[in-house]
Amino acid sequence: MQVYDLHSHSSHSDGVLSPVDLVMRAKSKQVDVLALTDHDTVSGLEAAAKQATIEGIDLIPGIEFSSQWNGCGVHIVGLALDLGLPDIHAAVADVQRRRQQRAETIAEKLAKAGIPGALAGASAIAGGETLGRPHFARHLVREGHVSNVNQAFKRYLGAGKPCDVKNVWPSVEEVVHWVLSAGGTPVLAHPAKYKMTRTKLCRLVDCFTASGGLALEVVNGRQAVGMADNLARIATQYGLAASIGSDFHLPDQPWQELGCSGSLPAQVRPVWELW
Numbered sequence: 001m002q003v004y005d006l007h008s009h010s011s012h013s014d015g016v017l018s019p020v021d022l023v024m025r026a027k028s029k030q031v032d033v034l035a036l037t038d039h040d041t042v043s044g045l046e047a048a049a050k051q052a053t054i055e056g057i058d059l060i061p062g063i064e065f066s067s068q069w070n071g072c073g074v075h076i077v078g079l080a081l082d083l084g085l086p087d088i089h090a091a092v093a094d095v096q097r098r099r100q101q102r103a104e105t106i107a108e109k110l111a112k113a114g115i116p117g118a119l120a121g122a123s124a125i126a127g128g129e130t131l132g133r134p135h136f137a138r139h140l141v142r143e144g145h146v147s148n149v150n151q152a153f154k155r156y157l158g159a160g161k162p163c164d165v166k167n168v169w170p171s172v173e174e175v176v177h178w179v180l181s182a183g184g185t186p187v188l189a190h191p192a193k194y195k196m197t198r199t200k201l202c203r204l205v206d207c208f209t210a211s212g213g214l215a216l217e218v219v220n221g222r223q224a225v226g227m228a229d230n231l232a233r234i235a236t237q238y239g240l241a242a243s244i245g246s247d248f249h250l251p252d253q254p255w256q257e258l259g260c261s262g263s264l265p266a267q268v269r270p271v272w273e274l275w
Contacts (some may be wrong), residue, residue, distance in 0.1 A: 003259050004272065006035040006060060007077060007189065007217065007245025011127075012044035013064075014134040016250040019048035022258075025251070027055040029259040033272070035245065037062035037077050040095045041130045042088065063088070064189060065095060067175040069204055072196070073159075073166065075189040076175045076208075077217065077243070080275050082183035091178035095170065096130070102168045103131045109163040110136070110156065115145055133157045172204075176211040185274055186213045187243045190220040191234075192227055202234065209238045215271040218242040218264060222255040232265040242268035 009015035010022045017025060019036060026034045034057055036048045045061050052059035061081045067074050081088055107119035121139035123131060137152035146152045156163045170178075179186040188208045191201055205216065216235040219228050219242075235242050242265070248258045264270055 001263070002032040003030055004033045004244055004270075005031045005246050005248070005259050005261065006033070006062070006079060006187075006243050006271065007037050007064070007220065008034060008248040008258060009038055009064075010036060010044045010048070011129060012041055013038035013130040014132050014249060019044035020051045022248075023048050023051040023055055023057060023059070026258045027057055029257065031057065031259040033058040033060060034258075035060035035062040035077075035079055037064040037079075037245070039064050039130055039132060040066060040099060041092060042081070042083060043129065045083065062184075063092070063179075065091070065175045065178065066099075066169045067172045068166070068169040069172045069207060071166070072194060072204075073169065074172055074194065074204065076172065076179065076213070077187040077189045077245075078179035078182065078184040079187060079215075079243070079271065080183070080185050081179070085182050087178065088182035088184075091175075091182070098168045098170070099131060102165050103136075105165045105168075106133070106136055106157070106163050109165070113156065113162055115140070115143070115156075136163075172208055172213075173211040176208065176213050180212050185215060185241075185271060186211075187215040187217055187271065188213055188240075189217045190247060191216060191231060192220070192223065202237075205234055205238050205240070209240060213240065214274060215241040215243045217245065218268060219244040219261045221246050222260055222262075228265050232268045235268050241271040241274055243271040 010019045063078045110118040122135040126135045137149040140152040176186045218231040
């Protein structure tokens with residue numbers, strides 16, 4: 001049986017491994033089919049694809065877009081993108097502009113909190129790649145304002161904290177349209193992480209499906225017992241295929257290690273059957 005991991009990140013967004021090293025690690029973890037789904041960028045896919053050919057791994061071109069629904073941040077993974085279509089590059093340019101706007105606002109809030117120069121510091125850590133909150137968190141650690149990344153989110157950057165910035169992302173409907181226009185498969189990522197009631201989550205899934213969404217990430221890393229079956233029932237209820245991925249960012253996190261996610265529940269249709 002093939003091992004699928006359809007949600008992973010490289011240093012081109014908020015992961016720590018280069019696309020090449022990511023693919024090599026996936027091979028070492030017996031992954032057969034890997035999707036690189038960096039946040040709001042496709043810049044790492046070319047290097048990853050070349051290494052995947054060397055390693056004998058099937059690489060699925062992907063992305064993880066930031067979006068919002070009813071004031072909540074929601075992530076949508078796009079799988080099996082056609083990078084030859086202009087739509088995906090226009091979409092990336094749009095959301096990168098929004099990311100830069102958000103980063104500047106975060107930096108302004110950090111300055112008001114007594115931490116100047118955060119934009120330059122976070123940008124230096126990002127190294128020209130997609131700039132996100134984890135880069136600000138690492139800057140805060142480096143400068144001694146907090147002792148670790150988790151503390152940076154708990155004190156400054158997390159939801160509801162003084163330097164949290166919302167409402168800059170496109171709508172779920174818009175992002176689904178972007179992925180479909182790029183020939184891809186829109187997947188609602190890690191639904192259990194949104195801390196919604198089941199009723200509210202089903203409303204989100206209903207919106208996602210009505211917009212043209214095609215799959216639900218039923219398995220994301222190592223989940224609580226029963227979680228996958230619960231999400232599988234929601235996927236079946238809305239006629240969605242099911243996806244699976246580790247959401248890998250860095251080594252030494254066994255709950256998000258490449259290939260750690262096991263298999264999909266038997267009752268769902270795997271997303272790869274759509275391709």
